[in-house]
Every structure is written in structure tokens, then in C-alpha cells.
Amino acid sequence: MRSAGYKVGEAVLRETGFDGGEGELILVGGASGSGKTTLLLTISGILSSLMGGWVDGSVFIGGEDLLRGDSPASRLVGLVLQDPEKQVLMPTPLDEVLFTLENLGFDESEALTRATELLRSFGLFDKRLDHVETLSGGEKRRLSLASAISHKPYLVMLDEPTASMDPWGIREVRRFVTDLIKEGKTVLIVEHKIKYFLDMADKLVLLSSGRKVSEYSRNELASRDLLKKLRGAGLDVEPVHEMPESPGCKERRIGEVILTVEGLECWHERKKPLLKDVSFELRRGEVLALVGPNGSGKTTLLKTIAGFHKGYSGEIVFRGGVRKAFYVSQTPDYMFLENSVEGELRLAASKTGRSFEVVAGKVPFYEERKHYPPYRLSLGQRRWLTLVIAWAHKPDIILMDEPTAGLDLSLLNSLFEHVRGLSEGGVSFIISTHDPRVLLGLADRSLIIEGGRVKELEPCKAALMLESIAGVY
Amino acid sequence: MRARYRESTLFLYALGASLLAFVANSVKSLILPSLINGILGFASGSKKIPQKLLAALLVLNAWGAFINGLYFHNVGDEIVSIQAVTIRSGAVESFLILTLRFFLIVGSTLLMLGLVNVRDLIRSLERDLRVPSGIAFSIAYAFRLFPLLSKDLSEIRIARKERGFTSVVLSPKHLRSILLPMLNISYERAVWGGISAELRGLRLRKVSGRKPLGLGDVIILSALALQWVISLYS
Amino acid sequence: MRASRFTSIDLALLAVAGVISGVIFTAAWTIYNVSEVLAGPVGARIISYGLWFMGAPLAASLLKKPLSAFLGEFLGALVETLIAPAGGITNVIYGFAQGLASELGYLTFRYRRWDIISGALAGALAGLPAVGLDAQLFGVVGTPLEMSLWVIAACVSGAIYGAVVSAAALSLRK
Numbered sequence: 001m002r003s004a005g006y007k008v009g010e011a012v013l014r015e016t017g018f019d020g021g022e023g024e025l026i027l028v029g030g031a032s033g034s035g036k037t038t039l040l041l042t043i044s045g046i047l048s049s050l051m052g053g054w055v056d057g058s059v060f061i062g063g064e065d066l067l068r069g070d071s072p073a074s075r076l077v078g079l080v081l082q083d084p085e086k087q088v089l090m091p092t093p094l095d096e097v098l099f100t101l102e103n104l105g106f107d108e109s110e111a112l113t114r115a116t117e118l119l120r121s122f123g124l125f126d127k128r129l130d131h132v133e134t135l136s137g138g139e140k141r142r143l144s145l146a147s148a149i150s151h152k153p154y155l156v157m158l159d160e161p162t163a164s165m166d167p168w169g170i171r172e173v174r175r176f177v178t179d180l181i182k183e184g185k186t187v188l189i190v191e192h193k194i195k196y197f198l199d200m201a202d203k204l205v206l207l208s209s210g211r212k213v214s215e216y217s218r219n220e221l222a223s224r225d226l227l228k229k230l231r232g233a234g235l236d237v238e239p240v241h242e243m244p245e246s247p248g249c250k251e252r253r254i255g256e257v258i259l260t261v262e263g264l265e266c267w268h269e270r271k272k273p274l275l276k277d278v279s280f281e282l283r284r285g286e287v288l289a290l291v292g293p294n295g296s297g298k299t300t301l302l303k304t305i306a307g308f309h310k311g312y313s314g315e316i317v318f319r320g321g322v323r324k325a326f327y328v329s330q331t332p333d334y335m336f337l338e339n340s341v342e343g344e345l346r347l348a349a350s351k352t353g354r355s356f357e358v359v360a361g362k363v364p365f366y367e368e369r370k371h372y373p374p375y376r377l378s379l380g381q382r383r384w385l386t387l388v389i390a391w392a393h394k395p396d397i398i399l400m401d402e403p404t405a406g407l408d409l410s411l412l413n414s415l416f417e418h419v420r421g422l423s424e425g426g427v428s429f430i431i432s433t434h435d436p437r438v439l440l441g442l443a444d445r446s447l448i449i450e451g452g453r454v455k456e457l458e459p460c461k462a463a464l465m466l467e468s469i470a471g472v473y
Numbered sequence: 474m475r476a477r478y479r480e481s482t483l484f485l486y487a488l489g490a491s492l493l494a495f496v497a498n499s500v501k502s503l504i505l506p507s508l509i510n511g512i513l514g515f516a517s518g519s520k521k522i523p524q525k526l527l528a529a530l531l532v533l534n535a536w537g538a539f540i541n542g543l544y545f546h547n548v549g550d551e552i553v554s555i556q557a558v559t560i561r562s563g564a565v566e567s568f569l570i571l572t573l574r575f576f577l578i579v580g581s582t583l584l585m586l587g588l589v590n591v592r593d594l595i596r597s598l599e600r601d602l603r604v605p606s607g608i609a610f611s612i613a614y615a616f617r618l619f620p621l622l623s624k625d626l627s628e629i630r631i632a633r634k635e636r637g638f639t640s641v642v643l644s645p646k647h648l649r650s651i652l653l654p655m656l657n658i659s660y661e662r663a664v665w666g667g668i669s670a671e672l673r674g675l676r677l678r679k680v681s682g683r684k685p686l687g688l689g690d691v692i693i694l695s696a697l698a699l700q701w702v703i704s705l706y707s
Numbered sequence: 708m709r710a711s712r713f714t715s716i717d718l719a720l721l722a723v724a725g726v727i728s729g730v731i732f733t734a735a736w737t738i739y740n741v742s743e744v745l746a747g748p749v750g751a752r753i754i755s756y757g758l759w760f761m762g763a764p765l766a767a768s769l770l771k772k773p774l775s776a777f778l779g780e781f782l783g784a785l786v787e788t789l790i791a792p793a794g795g796i797t798n799v800i801y802g803f804a805q806g807l808a809s810e811l812g813y814l815t816f817r818y819r820r821w822d823i824i825s826g827a828l829a830g831a832l833a834g835l836p837a838v839g840l841d842a843q844l845f846g847v848v849g850t851p852l853e854m855s856l857w858v859i860a861a862c863v864s865g866a867i868y869g870a871v872v873s874a875a876a877l878s879l880r881k
């Protein structure tokens with residue numbers, strides 16, 4: 001890539017230019033809404049060819065202008081989307097990898113050889129003909145990586161690869177990126193949690209409101225002062241152990257026990273229990289974090305407590321007049337039933353007997369967004385809204401599944417504030433997470449799920465454990 | 474030795490057999506094709522499709538055919554009379570015809586589904602029958618999405634329950650309140666899916682290499698033709 | 708008028724419409740069987756038939772392009788066949804005919820209207836081939852009065868569900 005510069009219509013992106021050489025990692029950072037994803041769509045030519053956008057400027061790879069040719073971007077660029085759920089298109093892993101190759105006109109036998117090889121090296125060979133929905137989250141992610149590079153592109157781009165990823169996955173992506181760099185590919189990563197790639201980056205480009213605000217070389221990135229400055233700009237820069245004002249491990253046990261779980265065993269198939277011998281208690285106003293990799297049974301445990309997962313044995317006892325726990329899914333959209341924010345809140349108020357004004361008063365963006373369909377709010381706002389709806393139902397316990405996935409630092413802080421406010425009012429939380437930020441900034445206690453069993457670990461130690469698994473500690 | 478055949482030929486076979494069910498309108502003309510397809514189909518389909526589902530399907534259809542016969546064709550000689558209900562020969566004949574049609578249609582479909590997997594079928598439709606690549610992509614993507622959408626549906630049910638709604642759909646308004654979240658979630662997913670497809674060169678896709686017609690294809694198509702002939706001349 | 712004019716996103720949306728309709732079509736069997744017992748042939752048609760016509764207005768309201776109605780209905784029927792072979796591959800034949808009829812609804816407006824009205828019309832039109840195919844395949848032939856009642860019931864049902872699904876789909880787009 002020699003140079004790239006563009007001005008994109010309606011001022012989503014403007015005056016952004018940078019370049020990268022073979023075997024280099026370019027890291028693009030910026031808060032939510034800074035135009036990071038638009039940048040990827042622009043470079044890949046999608047913005048102009050598919051989305052009806054327009055681009056002024058050019059993107060060169062090895063002398064070819066991606067924006068001028070007849071859709072050559074597919075051949076030269078590989079893109080890994082944020083969520084493998086959205087990237088994977090074909091029913092089986094083999095088809096998924098073959099898809100790109102066949103589209104690009106590879107010879108049939110060559111495509112098959114290459115796909116088979118690739119699936120083998122990503123550990124998916126045995127499952128090549130299974131339906132992708134039978135794959136685990138980790139396997140799906142590996143599939144999305146494999147299919148993005150099957151056609152040997154020059155430039156590989158990753159859109160917020162750590163957004164919904166556990167530390168085990170982050171380690172895998174880091175290894176993937178390292179391999180690509182070794183092979184001499186140019187890699188471009190767009191990410192607000194830049195800490196996970198900072199040590200490998202050759203260049204950091206910062207975007208803000210669609211403009212490139214600064215660019216730093218590898219040498220500059222080594223400086224402490226710079227990192228402090230970046231942190232001020234709302235970027236998740238440092239691994240937790242280096243964070244200056246780390247709150248440390250604190251004890252804040254409040255209230256009486258309201259939930260006791262004793263000897264719980266959960267399963268999808270009776271013979272293969274997912275969780276065994278789970279015992280813990282929860283106190284009023286406490287925030288309990290449930291930590292473990294994707295697929296370890298965190299969601300199942302939450303659903304069991306909420307009464308939606310029937311495959312279990314053991315005891316779940318609510319005490320102190322508590323009747324029920326309210327479950328908030330990882331995907332906020334599941335909870336919306338109306339076509340406007342106002343409608344949602346009125347519905348919540350009428351179903352729970354709370355006054356509408358009080359409910360609406362809990363939503364800081366209410367006035368400005370009341371006619372918006374909830375689906376068109378930002379992710380942070382949607383999570384906020386689900387939390388308000390949950391609260392309206394007057395639960396004593398709120399169960400949240402991965403509430404921080406995809407939130408940048410400022411959205412995260414406002415979510416924390418909200419949760420803290422509710423917990424001081426006596427609501428208890430069980431939050432499933434693999435985000436170290438939750439453990440340090442919010443959790444009173446944490447439980448680690450490992451091999452189907454749980455054990456208690458201090459939140460700050462759990463956070464360090466996660467960062468070390470990710471490979472940045 | 475296994476005779477080679479295109480997967481899409483079985484699709485044509487099932488389609489042809491079902492069309493026969495539309496055309497044939499007597500017990501005599503239906504009985505042979507129906508028995509053949511019914512027996513073969515249920516035998517091969519029961520490997521892939523849960524037997525409980527097949528049984529339920531059978532019972533439901535028999536019941537439907539029975540009611541249908543009573544409603545619309547209860548004419549002719551009296552055969553049985555149970556209290557207020559009199560069953561006449563017309564009803565019995567219509568019941569038999571409908572049941573035979575059911576065996577022919579579902580049997581041939583099950584035969585297809587039992588012998589090929591959906592993945593190969595879609596590929597063969599595109600490659601051998603020249604279904605446009607874009608449409609073939611849609612079918613494949615639909616097949617990939619299906620389990621995701623069922624997951625969405627169960628999550629939406631949970632959320633509805635939490636918010637004090639029943640999970641049963643009773644009216645168009647109810648239907649809308651389930652459709653809306655499903656569509657919203659799928660819409661976003663589809664936009665990214667489209668981006669992913671575009672970037673990976675869907676528009677450039679040209680499928681080459683039709684599989685040559687094999688002995689299996691000839692056998693399958695002859696079997697279909699034979700059934701038509703038998704049925705029309707019996 | 709070729710499918711190649713659809714963008715990749717359109718094709719993905721078409722798949723979504725296909726799966727959602729396929730699921731609804733499959734569920735419609737139970738609803739039909741239950742309602743036939745409870746509400747008789749006319750009632751059953753009003754309650755359930757429109758469910759089988761939803762693929763076309765759903766896809767058309769999402770894509771707003773010629774042929775989208777036909778393909779949505781057809782794909783839904785194909786998905787129905789592949790996931791739950793309740794009606795076997797006949798579904799595909801029904802889907803084909805109903806899809807064409809609904810497409811005609813949008814054609815009447817020269818592909819200029821993609822709103823609730825055209826959605827309702829598309830749903831209503833699918834009632835004609837549905838009742839016709841019923842007569843041919845399942846021997847559902849009644850007196851002329853009955854037949855016209857069934858056609859009206861199927862069309863009314865199609866119009867209602869067509870309007871509902873178009874309204875839901877249209878509210879997604881900005």
C-alpha cells in the first residue's frame with residue numbers, strides 16, 4: 001500500500017491518509033462513532049460499490065487503485081468482521097472457505113486442496129462438513145479468520161477483533177496476526193481496546209469524528225507519557241496491571257444473603273453436564289462477576305437461576321422475600337417489543353405499575369431519542385435501556401450476560417455508574433463476563449468457571465489472570 | 474458399484490412425483506407410485522428426520538384427510554354409521570386418495586432428503602441446474618441462518634416472559650410483536666452478511682464444471698417417467 | 708429484471724425473508740389444522756391461509772425490487788420443504804404459484820408502491836392460486852358458493868397478514 005487518502009460523503013470520514021508496508025501492523029484507534037468501521041468499508045471499496053456511499057480519494061495496493069478497478073478489492077483484501085456470527089455465510093466450514101475461492105474463480109481441485117489445508121491448520125478439519133451452528137464460539141472465530149485469508153490477500157483487516165472475545169480468543173488472534181506479519185502481509189486492525197495490540201503495532205493512527213488526529217510510529221509508542229495522553233482520549237491503552245489509578249481489591253460485603261445455590265448441576269444433554277457442583281451465595285446489593293471462557297456455561301448458569309433453563313439438579317433458593325431474578329441477555333435487541341423508546345418505556349411502566357415519568361427519568365437520552373426505534377440506538381444506549389426495563393420490573397437480582405461486549409471506555413463508565421447506582425439501592429447483580437474492566441471497576445466478588453466447576457477468586461486477581469491469558473501481562 | 478448421479482436430479486424427481494400427485498385423481502392411478510415412494514421415502518427419511526415427527530405428520534395428515542373427506546365428499550353408498558356421523562363411499566374414496574397423495578408427495582420428498590444432504594443439493598442446484606448464483610447463495614445462507622433464527626426466537630420468548638407477556642401467539646398484533654424483534658436482529662445481520670459476501674467476491678462468482686449425467690441420473694429419471702406412464706394408463 | 712441486479716445485501720435479506728417465512732409456513736400447518744376443527748373451513752382460511760402468503764410481502768417490503776416478492780415466497784416454501792417436510796415438495800409448487808400471484812400485486816402498481824397497501828394486495832392475490840391448488844390437489848371442491856367464500860376468506864386473510872408483515876418490515880428501513 002503506497003498511500004491512501006479520501007474524503008467521504010456526508011462527512012463521515014475526511015482527510016484521512018496513511019500508508020503501510022509489507023509485514024507491518026497498522027493499528028487504528030478511536031472511540032465509538034469515530035469512523036473506524038467506515039474506514040474499513042471505504043478501503044475495501046464496499047462503501048461505494050454496495051452501500052451507496054461515495055469516496056473521493058484513492059487506496060493503492062501495490063500500484064493498483066482499489067477504488068477504480070472492477071471490484072479487485074476482493075482479491076487483494078481479506079476482512080475479518082467484528083462478530084463471526086455476521087461474517088459466516090455458508091452452512092458448513094468447508095463451504096465457508098470454498099466460498100471465497102470459488103467466487104474468485106479458483107480452479108476446483110486447487111480450491112478444495114487449499115480449503116482443506118487451511119481448515120486443518122485452524123483445527124477445523126474434522127468438523128468441515130458439520131453445520132456451523134454446531135461449532136463453539138472459538139471455532140467459529142477461527143473459521144472467520146481462516147476464510148478471510150483463504151485467497152492469500154495482501155492486506156488483512158480486522159474490525160474490533162476483541163469486541164466480543166474472551167482472553168483465550170484474543171491470544172489466538174494475536175498469534176494469527178503475528179503469523180500474518182511474518183508472512184509479509186500488511187495488517188490493519190481497527191480497535192478501541194488498543195492495549196491488546198500495542199506491543200505489536202508498527203504504527204498507530206488515531207481517528208476522532210472521522211478525522212485522522214494523529215499518527216505515531218513504533219518508537220513513539222514506547223513512551224509512557226504518550227500512553228497517558230491516549231488514555232485521556234478515551235482509549236483502553238494499558239493492561240490492567242499498569243493502570244495508574246487501579247482501585248485495587250476492596251471488600252464491600254453488604255446486606256443479607258438473598259440467594260443460595262447449592263450443589264447445582266446443569267446440562268443440555270443429561271449425560272454431559274456442563275456445570276458440576278456449583279455452590280455460592282449472593283447478598284443484597286452485591287455485584288458478583290462470573291468469569292470463564294465462551295462456552296463454559298456462564299449463560300446457562302444465569303438462565304438456570306432465572307428459571308429458563310430446565311436441565312438442572314441441585315438447589316436454588318431465594319431468601320429474604322426475593323421471588324425472582326431478572327435475566328438480561330447479551331443481545332439487548334431481544335428485549336425490545338415496541339417501535340420507539342417511548343413505547344418501550346410506557347410498556348414497561350404499564351406492565352410493572354411504575355409511573356411512566358419515573359421510568360423515563362432513568363433514561364438520560366430520553367428527550368432526544370424518544371421517537372427512535374430502540375434498535376437504532378447505539379449499543380451503549382440499548383444496554384442502558386434494557387437495564388432500565390429490567391429495573392422497572394422491580395427485581396432484587398439482575399442477571400446480566402456479557403454486558404460490556406463492544407462498549408468503549410466512556411460507554412463502559414456510564415454503564416458502571418448505572419449498575420453501581422442500582423446496587424446501592426439494594427439490587428444485586430450477577431454479571432457473566434470475561435472483561436477485566438468489569439472485575440476491576442465493578443465487581444465485589446468473582447467466581448471463576450473452570451472445567452465445569454466454580455471457584456472464588458478475588459476480582460483483581462481474576463482480572464490479572466484474564467490479561468495474562470490474553471498475553472498482555 | 475454405486476451409480477453416480479447429480480443431487481439435483483433427485484430434486485427433479487421429487488418435483489415430478491409431486492406433480493403426478495396433482496394430476497392423478499383416482500385410487501387406481503395413485504396406488505403404485507404412492508406405495509413405492511411412501512415405503513422407500515419413509516425408510517430412507519427416517520434416518521435423518523426424527524421418527525416422532527414423521528409419525529406426527531402421518532397422524533395429522535390422516536386426520537386432515539378424514540375430516541376433509543367427511544366435509545366435502547360424503548356422498549354415495551352408506552358404509553358405516555357411528556351415531557350422528559354417517560360415512561359414505563365418497564368420503565372413503567377421498568380419504569384414500571388424499572392419503573395416497575400424501576405418501577407420494579412426502580415419500581418422494583423424504584427420499585430426496587434421505588439420499589442427499591442439503592449442502593450437496595444446493596451446490597448441485599447451482600452447478601447442474603444453473604440456478605443463478607445469487608439465488609443459490611440466498612438458499613445456502615438461509616440454510617445457515619435457520620438455527621440462528623430459532624435461537625433468536627427462543628431468546629425473544631424468554632424476554633417476552635420476563636416482561637410479562639405470554640409466549641403464545643394469538644393475534645396478528647401478537648405476531649407483529651414477535652416479528653419485529655426477529656426482523657430487526659436479522660436485518661442487521663443480513664446487512665453485514667451482504668457486506669461479507671460482497672467483499673468475498675459474490676458478484677464475481679461464476680460456477681463452472683457441470684457434473685456429467687451419470688447412470689444414476691438415467692435410472693432416477695426413468696423411474697419417474699415409468700411412474701407417470703403407469704399412473705396415466707392405469 | 709434479473710436476480711443479478713440484486714446487491715449482496717439484497718440477497719442476504721432475501722435469505723432472511725425466506726427463513727422467517729419458512730418458519731412461519733411450518734407453524735401455519737398446526738394453526739390450520741387446529742382452526743379447521745374449531746372454526747370450520749371458512750374460519751380456518753381466514754385465520755391461517757395468510758400466514759402462507761407472508762413470504763412475498765415480507766421480501767418485497769425489505770428489498771423493494773421487482774421479483775423480490777416472488778423469490779421471497781418461493782424461497783420460504785423451499786426452506787419449509789428442507790427443514791420440515793410437512794407438505795413435501797408440493798410446498799414449492801404452492802410457493803411458486805403464490806409468489807407469482809403476489810408479484811402481480813406489485814406489478815399492478817408498476818413497482819412504484821412498496822407500502823402496506825401493496826403488501827395487502829400481494830397477500831390477497833396469493834389466495835387465488837392457493838384455493839385453486841387446494842381444489843386440484845386435495846380435492847377441496849365445494850359448491851360455487853362455498854368456493855367463492857373460501858376464495859374470499861383466503862384473500863382477506865392474505866390481505867391482513869400481508870399488511871401486518873409489510874408494516875413490520877417497512878418500519879425497519881429509514
